[in-house]
Amino acid sequence: EAPPIDADFYAVEAKLSPEDRALQLRIRTFLETEIKPIVNKYWLHDEFPFEIIPKLAALNVCGYVYEGYGCAGGSSLMDGIIAAEFGRIDPSIATFLGVQSGLAMGSIYLCGSEEQKQEWLPKMQRLEKIGAFGLTEPEVGSATAGGLTTTCKKTEAGWVLNGQKKWIGNSTFSDMTIIWARDLEDGQVKGFIVRKENPGFAVEKIKGKMALRIVQNGLITLTDCLVPESDRLTGANSFRDTAKVLQMTRAGVAWMAVGCARGAYENALAYTLQRKQFGKPIASFQLIQNHLVEMLSNLTAMQTLAFRLSELQDEGKLKDEHASLAKVFCTLRTRDIVSRAREVMGGNGILLEYNVARFLADAEAIYSYEGTKEINSLIVGRSITGFSAFV
Ligand code: FAD
Numbered sequence: 001e002a003p004p005i006d007a008d009f010y011a012v013e014a015k016l017s018p019e020d021r022a023l024q025l026r027i028r029t030f031l032e033t034e035i036k037p038i039v040n041k042y043w044l045h046d047e048f049p050f051e052i053i054p055k056l057a058a059l060n061v062c063g064y065v066y067e068g069y070g071c072a073g074g075s076s077l078m079d080g081i082i083a084a085e086f087g088r089i090d091p092s093i094a095t096f097l098g099v100q101s102g103l104a105m106g107s108i109y110l111c112g113s114e115e116q117k118q119e120w121l122p123k124m125q126r127l128e129k130i131g132a133f134g135l136t137e138p139e140v141g142s143a144t145a146g147g148l149t150t151t152c153k154k155t156e157a158g159w160v161l162n163g164q165k166k167w168i169g170n171s172t173f174s175d176m177t178i179i180w181a182r183d184l185e186d187g188q189v190k191g192f193i194v195r196k197e198n199p200g201f202a203v204e205k206i207k208g209k210m211a212l213r214i215v216q217n218g219l220i221t222l223t224d225c226l227v228p229e230s231d232r233l234t235g236a237n238s239f240r241d242t243a244k245v246l247q248m249t250r251a252g253v254a255w256m257a258v259g260c261a262r263g264a265y266e267n268a269l270a271y272t273l274q275r276k277q278f279g280k281p282i283a284s285f286q287l288i289q290n291h292l293v294e295m296l297s298n299l300t301a302m303q304t305l306a307f308r309l310s311e312l313q314d315e316g317k318l319k320d321e322h323a324s325l326a327k328v329f330c331t332l333r334t335r336d337i338v339s340r341a342r343e344v345m346g347g348n349g350i351l352l353e354y355n356v357a358r359f360l361a362d363a364e365a366i367y368s369y370e371g372t373k374e375i376n377s378l379i380v381g382r383s384i385t386g387f388s389a390f391v
Helices: 018-045 050-059 076-089 091-111 114-125 239-274 286-314 320-344 346-350 357-368 373-385
Strands: 131-134 151-155 158-169 176-183 189-195 201-205 217-227
Touching: 018 050, 018 076, 018 091, 018 357, 050 091, 076 091, 076 239, 076 286, 091 114, 091 131, 091 158, 091 176, 091 189, 091 239, 091 357, 131 158, 151 176, 158 176, 158 189, 176 217, 189 217, 189 239, 239 286, 239 320, 239 357, 286 320, 320 346, 320 357, 320 373, 346 357
Parallel strands: 131 176
Antiparallel strands: 151 158, 158 217, 176 189, 201 217
């Protein structure tokens, strides 16, 4: 009789309060019963399952860490655990929530005026309004800090935005997108709430992705797009303010990677226990066990690192370099874990129905978004050496 699969090898989750543990298990049950059975179909067809939005809203975890505006005011640690639970079942749905709850709501929570928070956060918490976050451009990905080419100019009628934004998750159907643009007057990066009905706003779906296929990414074109002063994020006055949002969401991506790796590991271990070759379960072979132990070692290191990262966040001590190091380490190790998970499953490892192939593909996008390995490494490198090596 094989022992039960327990990927929480060092019992890290035992440190959660009974209430948090109950919430985690409620989310896990929901994801296993409502989301897991449908994701492969949507992933294959490159479509988003809109019918799950009210069910996600009922979980009441959107905007989990924010105080007020209908949000739970919970801990960053629990927010991370939630991201991992979503990642464990499907990194695309985890990303949808990460964009809504972290990037879009986070921009308003950290940089918005009181009126903007009142208008958007309660409805976004209930997923009645969907948000997106537009920073990356077709020609500017890693270099957004100094290189944004999307411009904004103040006129008597309001702000006029011009430029393009690429890869913007949720933007094909979102009610609004936070657009980051450089002010032609003072050269600083400013943030805007751009509503889908704003004149001059157009979005086209990016097709042909081989990762995170459920997430709908858009190419946004802003042509003399008019935005009223009341929709400018009053607390976003330079890229430093954008970076505050990214610090928080990079921690969330580290946790999402923990979940993605865990999902792949658990499915692979279960498979090796029941798959027989040469008359024995393949889990009984030394070379397979070596893969499983490598996977579990990395997963455990990621999980304990992410746990401490969130504790720092809850203590108010999180720095950019902490979030960047965790994002790099967890997404890099995830790539190794999902690849070994596929390997121990032989040919079935590339079939969607065995629930590892999707993680294998999705890990590639998680590895590159919210700052590549190189860019996050340079953030850590700058903090430990004092030298900025970006250019
Ligand atoms: P590039 O910047 O062109 O980089 C290419 C390579 O060069 C990388 O390996 C990079 O690390 C390396 N490189 C660049 N500069 C240096 C340097 N100085 N030193 C060493 N190496 C360097 N963006 C949004 O704004 N909103 C979203 O919702 C969003 N969602 C996304 C979803 C998906 C599925 C994907 C794939 C991307 C998403 N992005 C989003 C964009 C994402 O953040 C960028 O892809 C990422 O920042 C990298 O930019 P790039 O793809 O343009 O690569």
